[in-house]
Each structure stands twice: as structure tokens, then as C-alpha cells.
Amino acid sequence: SQTIHQWPATLVQPVGSPLSLECTVEGTSNPNLYWYRQAAGRGLQLLFYSVGIGQISSEVPQNLSASRPQDRQFILSSKKLLLSDSGFYLCAWSGGWETQYFGPGTRLLVL
């Protein structure tokens, strides 16, 4: 069966520090991959999506970037974190025009 992992579960980082959040999927190949940010009162905002290795589409301009170095690995990064980057980050995968399956999420607090 397919599973999706995210780590770390919680992260506290100072302003200006770099960020790397990792998401991996098991049990499927060539998934569509997504990064969302979940903020209180603002729902889920799609940040990036990828339909294949090295293929990244950005949905909103921001301080973050994404990469897909392997078929089932999706990384969310930042060179310098801002206070406004705090939030709950969710990774998801889908098999193409189907249900999206979400990971457990990473709670990021930037101080």
C-alpha cells in the first residue's frame, strides 16, 4: 500500500535561517506531488506541485522553493526564513486526476 512521510514533525527556526522539509512517498511510481501551507483562518494554500522529476510549478510568489530530485521525493526549501513563513506544511500525492493523499504535516515556527 502507498504511504507518505514528512519530516520533521515540528521545527523551530530563527528568522534568516535556511529551511529544508522533506516528503517521500512509498508504494507508487510517478506520483503527482504537492506542497500546501495550512494557516489558521486561511485554509490550505497550494504552494508547489510537481508532475515529474525536476518539474516544479509554483502557485504563489514567496520566499520558498521546491525541488524533486527523485521520483518519490519532494523537498521544500528556503534560503532565509521570514516570520511569515510560520505555519503548518502539508505534502500530498495523487495518481493523476484522483484523490489526493496527505502526509502528517510539519509545523514550522519561525522566531
Place this chain on the structure above:
Amino acid sequence: AQRVTQPEKLLSVFKGAPVELKCNYSYSGSPELFWYVQYSRQRLQLLLRHISRESIKGFTADLNKGETSFHLKKPFAQEEDSAMYYCALSASYNTDKLIFGTGTRLQVFP
């Protein structure tokens, strides 16, 4: 532009009362709509999708293209229904990107 609107941030009902969580959408094409749910300390997960025309945990949702709505309904709420509910719209056949509403927290009191 595609948009999903959930006008209620919080909906509180007593056990056994009917529940309707509202969702309106804006989309020029033929929409694919979903309801996702997040129970406390659990992952966000699919509750139902409109093309399946199914009832999950007693919930149903009917797509009304005239009113551009996809409200989630349950005739008798249970305490275990307390959760965060998100309505979502699929914007593209190629990538199945989802556009989510801001969510409605349902609280069911005993």
C-alpha cells in the same frame, strides 16, 4: 478565476441535529468537487467526491450547478463528526490541482 468559498468558520450543533456545511465555487469549466475532513490529531483525508454520488459516514453532498454550490449535509450529527471540513475544487485534468476553501470547523455537542 477558480475559487471556493466556505462562509462559516465555525458551526456548532447538538448531537442529533441536522448539519449543513456550505460550499460555493467559482469555475468556468465542468467542476470536480470534493469534501476533505481533518479529525483531531489525524491527517487530512478525503470524505467524499461528487462524481461518486455516495454517502460516507452519513454525509452527502449534491452538486448544484445552477447555484454553484456543493453543500455537505448530514441529517443527524454525531459527536465523532466534530472536525475541520474543507471543500475543494479540482482545477485541471492534467495535474488535479486542488483549490481549497478556508474550512469550517464543526463542533457537535452532546
